[in-house]
Amino acid sequence: MFQFMTSTRIIFGEGALERSLSVLNQFGYSVLLVSGKNLQRSALVIDYLNHQNMRYQHVAIRGEPNITMVEEVALVGRKFKPDMVVAIGGGSVLDMGKALAAVIPNQGDVYDYVEVVGRNVPLKAKPIPFIAIPTTASTGSEVTRNAVLRSGQDRVKVSLRSPEMLADVAIVDPRLTYGTDTQTSARGAMDAFTHLMEAYVCGEPNPLTDMICEEGLRKLSGAIIKGCLEDDPQARSDLSFAAMLGGMAMTNAKLGAAHGLASALGGKLHAPHSIITAQLAPYVMQENIRAATLAGRDDILNRYEKLAQILTGRVNAHRDDGILWVNMMLDKLPLPKLNSFGVCSTSFESVAQDALKSVAIKGNPIPLTIQRLMYILDQVCQCDGECQQGEQLESSSKADIIHQGYRQDEGRLQSSE
Incomplete structure (x- = not known):
């Protein structure tokens, strides 16, 4: 006996993103948009949100997500009250978006829900609808049910995991990976x-x-x-x-x-x-x-x-x-x-x-x-006495609230960058 689970809907193919953005409309009007530091990757999504006069808040992350980062952005997210979380980026970005979709509607802190170093309590409330758009061919996070997070205080990486965390829609457009270094x-x-x-x-x-x-x-x-x-x-x-x-x-x-x-x-x-x-x-x-x-x-x-x-x-x-x-x-x-x-x-x-x-x-x-x-x-x-003390490929983990989009009742909000 075995069971199989994956994202509710997968849209795969060249040009899939441009042709499929209308799926966002079925989940509501307000969007918490999570991206990486390369904002050009998310330009098509932002243009669509603006064209549709949708309310959105944009979070750009640098490096791999940690538990503190998730908690800080979740506080902002709860005030914003998004109808959905859309994440466009590499595996770290998708994990961040997935974690936010799960944590925002649930009370307590992230350590209540993570494995190994936390209490590993099941999510009490269903996550916010989550749309995953990978820009790298790597983790497959768009179809997984967990988010990998760094625990700084324990110096270990752990998972926030639940079957409820599978993406509602995964849009996999290989064109987004073109030109990757x-x-x-x-x-x-x-x-x-x-x-x-x-x-x-x-x-x-x-x-x-x-x-x-x-x-x-x-x-x-x-x-x-x-x-x-x-x-x-x-x-x-x-x-x-x-x-x-x-x-x-x-x-x-x-x-x-x-x-x-x-x-x-x-x-x-x-x-x-x-x-x-x-x-x-x-x-x-x-x-x-x-x-x-x-x-x-x-x-x-x-x-x-x-x-x-x-x-x-x-x-x-x-x-x-x-x-x-x-x-x-x-x-x-x-x-x-x-x-x-x-x-x-x-x-x-x-x-x-x-x-x-x-x-x-x-x-x-x-x-x-x-x-x-x-x-x-x-x-x-295979240490030969020449080991360095750490070459950091990515910048330190950080999240920036870089832009809030159009809000129908208040007009254009000012950037908080």
């Missing part, structure tokens, strides 16, 4: 890969997620280089599709040790989640294969062999060829190593202990001890 593209593609890979080999797969993962991995493996390095339109479309499938897969199956370790490391390093999971992936795969071999788990080994065949396109591929494929992608794509973020200065024992508390690691195909998790981290580190 190579590093952002590479981070997104490898993020999608780790979602598909871990959901495929996890301890609780099901026939539907297997189909989704296999198709997603085929699309991604054939498009990753042309999409990320050459900005090829068809490859960009395939990557957007693969990322969406990755979100569906991890929502309905499980993940594994790469995500478990990443949630623990993510609160301690100024490193994007996607880079952490990507650099961990081959070492986690190697350790899972080793553990499965020792335990005589042919079912797990067969999964890794099938994975390798899909990634390489060779029917005779060995399970270790999948690891070679991942390492080859990490070499070809412009992704920094984790030791450039100071990973070697962290306590691996503390990270491993935190990882074992995570929800993600419970889906690993075979249990790994704290010692084996520390061994994975040591392999990733």
Whole structure:
């Protein structure tokens, strides 16, 4: 027996955004708009809201969302009383929008509802309608039921999670990913890969997620280089599709040790989640294969062999060829190593202990001890005494209320920037 859930409505294709904005009207008149720091990405949405004389408030976030940021913007949102939340941007923007849609109608603080470091209380009130518009092919957040947030006081990343948090509408327009710089593209593609890979080999797969993962991995493996390095339109479309499938897969199956370790490391390093999971992936795969071999788990080994065949396109591929494929992608794509973020200065024992508390690691195909998790981290580190204390790729997490739109009864509001 299994169940499957995803966004209520998915609109996918070239030009989907321009053709589908009228769906906003069915949810009401006032919009809390969440975007990233590149305001050009949201221009089409803003133009539509202005043309429709809709009331809106625009929040731009920088970096990955944290719990404090969500609480601060939720206070503003409750005063504004939006009919819907529209998020257009990368995975962090979508997670921020999704969290706001859930938190605004619920009382208490965010720690009441988050996992691991919070009380993990179910949402009492139904979230505000949420419309997700990804501008990167990465997290698949447009079709997931959780928002990943950084907890500054606990130095860990946790999830705010509920089936009610699935987007009411996901508009996936690959054109929005055109022209994305190579590093952002590479981070997104490898993020999608780790979602598909871990959901495929996890301890609780099901026939539907297997189909989704296999198709997603085929699309991604054939498009990753042309999409990320050459900005090829068809490859960009395939990557957007693969990322969406990755979100569906991890929502309905499980993940594994790469995500478990990443949630623990993510609160301690100024490193994007996607880079952490990507650099961990081959070492986690190697350790899972080793553990499965020792335990005589042919079912797990067969999964890794099938994975390798899909990634390489060779029917005779060995399970270790999948690891070679991942390492080859990490070499070809412009992704920094984790030791450039100071990973070697962290306590691996503390990270491993935190990882074992995570929800993600419970889906690993075979249990790994704290010692084996520390061994994975040591392999990733390969510290030669030249580790830096942290290269920050993104600006510090921040949210700005940058503009309030047309309000019918009060006219044009002044910008609070």
